[in-house]
Amino acid sequence: MCKLFVTDADGSLLDSNNKISEANINAINELREKGVIYTIATGRMFSSILPYALELRVNAPVICFNGALIKDIYTKKVYYYNPIQPDDAIEVIDVLKSSGYQVNLYIDDKLVVEEMNERVEWYLSFNTVEVDAVGDLAECIKNTGKGTAKIYAIGDIKNPAPVDPEVYDKLSKIVSVSTSGGGHLELNAKGVSKGNALKTLANMYNIKRELVAAVGDNLNDLSMIEYAGFGIAMANAPELVKIKADFVTKSNNEDGIAFAINRIFAKQQIMAV
Template identity: 25%
Template sequence: MTKRTIRLIISDIDGTILNDRHQVDQKLKDMIPALKELGIPFVLASARSPLGMEPIAQELGLDGNPLACYNGALVIKGDPQRYSTIIEHPLDKKEIRTFLELVKAEFPSVSINLYSGKDWIADRLDQWVQMEADITGEQPIIQNALLPVLDVLLPLHKLLLIDEPAVIQQLHAYLQTLDFPHTAFYLSKDNYLEVTAKHVSKEQALQEIAQYYQTPLEEVMTIGDNFNDIPMLRLAGLGVAMGNAPQGVKQEANVQTYSNNQHGAAEAVENYVLI
C-alpha cells in the first residue's frame, strides 16, 4: 500500500492518539502539516462531546476539519461554541424517558450523564462524574431531576452511564431483554455504558464523513483501540488497530501498530500514508 492510496484518515481519540496520561501524541502532531500539504484530512471520531474534542483538535492543528462527536451522533464543523451541524442522529426522547425511569428505579447507584450538543448534564456530582470531568476537561451542569430536562433539551445526542463494572454489566445484560427499538446500548469501558440512537456508530460516521469528502471507502484509513471502533476498522480500506487494543479488536483490523504509549498512531500514518 502506498501513500497515494489513502486520501482520508479517521481516528479514535482515547487510547489511540492520547497516551495513558491523556496527552496528545507529539509525534503525530508533528506529522499533521505534512498531511495538510498532501491534502489528506485527519478527522477525529470519538464518544466525546464537542467541547471534549475541541482542545485535542486544536492541539493537533486540525482547525476546520469536522469532528464526529458522540460516535457520530453529531458531526460538526467550526468552533464548538458556535459550530455548524453537518450531520446529527438524535435519541428518541420517548424511549429515553422510559429508560431513565427504569434505571432510577432498578439501578439507583448508576451515575447518569446526558449530552445535547455541547452541553453535559449530570444528575449529581459523584466520583464518576468528577473522574470524567478530569479526563475531558469539561464541567457538567448538575440537574438532580433529569426527566424535566428532556422537555427542554433539543436534540439529545448521547447518554453515558457510569458505575462499578459489575453494576454496569448487569444493567447492560438486563437491557438486552427489553424492547428499545430506536435505542442502542454498548459498553465503551467495563464500567461505561453508552446510549445512542440505534443506527449511530463509527461505521455510519465513516460512511458519512467519506461522503462529505467524496472519498471512496477503500481510500480511507481508520485507527482505533476498542470494540466500538471495530465497525469502522472493518469498513475502511485500511483499518489499523492499536497495540494496546484487545485481541478481539486486533483480529478485525487489517494491520496492527504500536501502542498509544509508543506513538502507534503516528507510526501508522508514517508507514501507510507518508512513506
C-alpha cells in the first residue's frame, strides 16, 4: 500500500520541455482521489516549483532545495529550513570560483549571482525566478549575514565535464555534495538531503517508510529513493540510481510518473485479491 507519493521535478515529473503531461496530471489526480498524499521534492527554489505544485494541487508541503526547505504552498508555512551557514558558504564560493564554476546562491527565495552572464541566462531558460546581481558573493554574504538555502555550481554548459575529484573532496569536507547531471554541482548544508526531508515529511503525517513511494532520475534523488519503501527510478536515470531502485519506470518523455502510479496500484490490487 502507498500512502505518500513523492516525485522529483526535472527529469521526472517534467518532460524535456518543462511541461507536465496530461497523462501524469490525470494519474496524480486519481492518486489524490484514492486518499494518497502527493507532493514534489526538488532541487529547485520554492518560487520556481510553485506554479507546478499549484497546477497539480499537491496536498502536502513541497520539499525544495534538495531537502533544505519544507514549505506549504497554500499557507506559506515553513516546516523545516536548514541553509548553508555564512562562513561555510564563503569558503565554498572560494573553492568553486577558483575551479571555474558559475555560482548561484538562493537567499530569501531569490537567485543571487555576481553578474548576468551566459550561464545564468542558461539557468533562467528553465527557471522563471527573481534574480539579484550583487557583485562579489562573499561580500554580499558578509554584509547581509545570511546563509544560502543551496549553492548551485554550473560547469561548462557547452562542453560538460566530470567533476574534478579533488574539488569534490574539498567541498565534501564543508557541505553535502550531489550532482544533477551535466557536470553541475548541488551543495547543501551537512545532513540535508531529499531522503532526510522525505523522512521528516513522512513523520509529520505519521506514515511509515514502507508506505512511502518516491520517484527520481538523478543522484540527488538517490537518498529519497533509498529511504522510500518503494523507490522508483526513471528510465532516463543513471545506472546507479536504477540499481538502487525497486522499480524502473518509463522516461520523463514517456509519461513515466503515470506508468509508475499505475504499476503501484496494480500491485496493490493483486496483493488485495
